[in-house]
Amino acid sequence: MVKNFDDLLAKVKSGQIKKVAVAVAQDEPVLEAVKAAQEQGIAEAILVGDESAIKKVADKIGMDLTKFEILHEPNDIKAALKAVELVSKGQANMVMKGLVDTANFLRAVLNKEVGLRTGRLMSHVAVFEIKGFDRLIFLTDAAFNMYPDLKAKIDILNNAVEVAHAVGIDTPKVAPVCAVEVVNPDMPATIDASILSKMNDRGQIKGCIVDGPLALDNAISEEAAKHKKVGGPVAGKADILLLPNIDAANVMYKTLTYTSESRNGGILVGTSAPVILTSRADSFETKTYSIALAALVAQK
Incomplete structure (x- = not known):
């Protein structure tokens, strides 16, 4: 029985590791959470965005980018769409918002061609x-x-x-x-x-x-x-x-x-794969727990 986040993290680690596609990944708090998730065996990641900007942030936080796949796309809207497409094609199991406007990110999630629509209502948990x-x-x-x-x-x-x-x-x-x-x-x-x-x-x-x-x-x-x-x-x-x-x-x-x-984490569901849509005000810890929560839902 999972009663706290320690139990939740243990449950995530006991399953098959999942991969998160990060849309416009050159965001320091998000990359810190992705780094922690990779180090703790919670999830791997594909970083989609401006490669030079991603490397600059990674250097600042001591993140080893050799452990991550990077897809260079300097245009924010195209990067969000590409991250979502990775999930819809099965190359990643969940998608996370980085340094991109929420509206543009959700447009990508709901894109008719490569989005994650299911016909169900999306909601936040x-x-x-x-x-x-x-x-x-x-x-x-x-x-x-x-x-x-x-x-x-x-x-x-x-x-x-x-x-x-x-x-x-x-x-x-x-x-x-x-x-x-x-x-x-x-x-x-x-x-x-x-x-x-x-x-x-x-x-x-x-x-x-x-x-x-x-x-x-x-x-x-x-x-x-x-x-x-x-x-x-x-x-x-x-x-x-x-x-x-x-x-x-x-x-x-x-x-x-x-x-x-x-402690808390949250995700959007009702989509064909979990969507991690954290606020910029959310703590690094909350972002990490949100990745873990999404990974559990992806495993299910």
Whole structure:
């Protein structure tokens, strides 16, 4: 059972090593993470971008480029497209954003000819190891889908479940988080939560246990759930927190990042291969854990 990032890294290393294609690789924090991933046996890499700029950064951080394949492409848009193409052709298992605008990177990911489209909704899954918790917490969607309707929430939920399965959680417990734990017709998120739970009961959503609506305290704290007399298989034991919109999810993501003693990584899924889309504000450690998480999903 994977309960923290040490367990997650051990699981990655026990499988077949995967390869990440880095789009516009001349980015110092990204190359530091790629270097660490290679040194720790997490993943190998193909660096796509301006070769001279890549070498300049590598010299600065003491990175031995003889251990990496470099594809020279000075044009950022073409480099992003080439990195994605490497994945779609099976020459790499995942793609990572480097020093390129997010919009241009995602255009490459969604390119009709060489992109990673599947017909499913793409969504972001963040995984947190938080001091005091005996399990990893999966948070979705803090970065990509803004105000998902019920249909989108089904895809977002299924995407998160797939990541949890890849990490090693066979039947993750999913809490559709709302402000309250009762269905209120004036609060649409509670209605969506109740429908998701009923769909799970009837086998329309598989591979997990869904129960909601649940307020956050009742989702993650058994003590709070007991005090409020909130029962069920998920109350106080949630693995996956499905937040109602990007406002709630992003605030929670950043609150955990900046105010708790925690470690995290995150990826985009719903594509034919994992997409590592980290923020420039994310730490080197977060970028490395994101590569490890993507490698596990690629192995699955």
